[in-house]
Amino acid sequence: MAVPKKKTSVSRKGKRRSGQHHKLFKKHTMTCPKCSEITLPHKICAACGTYRGHEIIDVKATVANNSQDDAQA
Numbered sequence: 001m002a003v004p005k006k007k008t009s010v011s012r013k014g015k016r017r018s019g020q021h022h023k024l025f026k027k028h029t030m031t032c033p034k035c036s037e038i039t040l041p042h043k044i045c046a047a048c049g050t051y052r053g054h055e056i057i058d059v060k061a062t063v064a065n066n067s068q069d070d071a072q073a
Contacts, residue, residue, distance in 0.1 A: 029038050037047040044050070049057040 028041060030041050032039050032045040032048060034050050035048040037045060039045045044056050049055055049059040
């Protein structure tokens, strides 16, 4: 069985992997079916708070609470 004679250096390993960054950091965007905002797949929509047709977080209440806190300060 073939065994490497010397340790592969960090720079040599980096050179070998340099062409793979397009696979590691690729981000596909999609539009939310409810509000048509651009979101990432498999994530909750930041604009309306839905995921796969179900409301997960209440975005309007969060925005209203933040504006009330700003008004009181």
